[in-house]
Amino acid sequence: MTLARKLAAECLGTAGLLAVVVGSGIMGENLANGNAAIALLANSIATGAGLVFLIYGLADISGAHFNPVVTLVEMLRGNLVWREGGFYVLAQIAGAFGGVALANSMFNLPLFFASTKIRAGSSQFLSEFIATFGLIAVISAGIKFRPALVPVLVACYIMAAYWFTSSTSFANPAVTLARSASNTFAGISLSNVPLFIIAQTLGALAAMLVFGWLLKKDKENV
Secondary structure (H helix, E strand, O other): OOHHHHHHHHHHHHHHHHHHHHHHHHHHHHHOOOOHHHHHHHHHHHHHHHHHHHHHHHHHHHOOOOOHHHHHHHHHOOOOOHHHHHHHHHHHHHHHHHHHHHHHHHOOOOOOEOOOOOOOOHHHHHHHHHHHHHHHHHHHHHHHHOHHHHHHHHHHHHHHHHHHOOOOOOOOHHHHHHHOOEOOOOOOOHHHHHHHHHHHHHHHHHHHHHHHHHOOOOOOOO
16 A cells, blocks of 8 residues: 555544544433433444444555554554654544544534543543553454454453543543544543643553563574
8 A cells, every 4th residue: 555545544544533432422422411421331332333444444554553652552563664654643643633623513513622621630640551551452462363353352442441441541642632622522621631642652652562572472492
């Protein structure tokens, strides 16, 4: 695939992901009559279902990263050249904001409007560290042992992480940044974005090191 097609796939895939995340969050909140658990359930199921399609549909074009920390790990592992990886990240961020704009527009909201939803504190930092650690772990183990099932594994993990983390598992810097531009159920205050991105980056790097060791082939005894 040409670089242009890869970047288009990353942009479209990330846009689709954000449209699903933000749009289902708005719909869930509108229909839940104040029941946050029902809204989160709708949000998590829609996100998981969307991820399965997006990853299966675009994986053979770009690898279906849709996430700067996934791209970073691939660059550090030597599976993606740095120049190409940098363009991946730009495409992901552009796509993320495009997806937010689409979701907001579908519900007759401004294209972008700053979120006031506070997600701060050490528990949120730990949650994003764990959520991103787990995501990279699932991808790493999945590629090693069950490559054909990676889209399903990632989708199921994210659905679960919506519920077992207090942050509802953003686990993605592009997603985090773009969700600050929607003052809806899925939003996050811009002031909390750096905390999340630092935690996500550290979680991804920690998982890369741990699973690089766990999945490393032992040298055969001569």
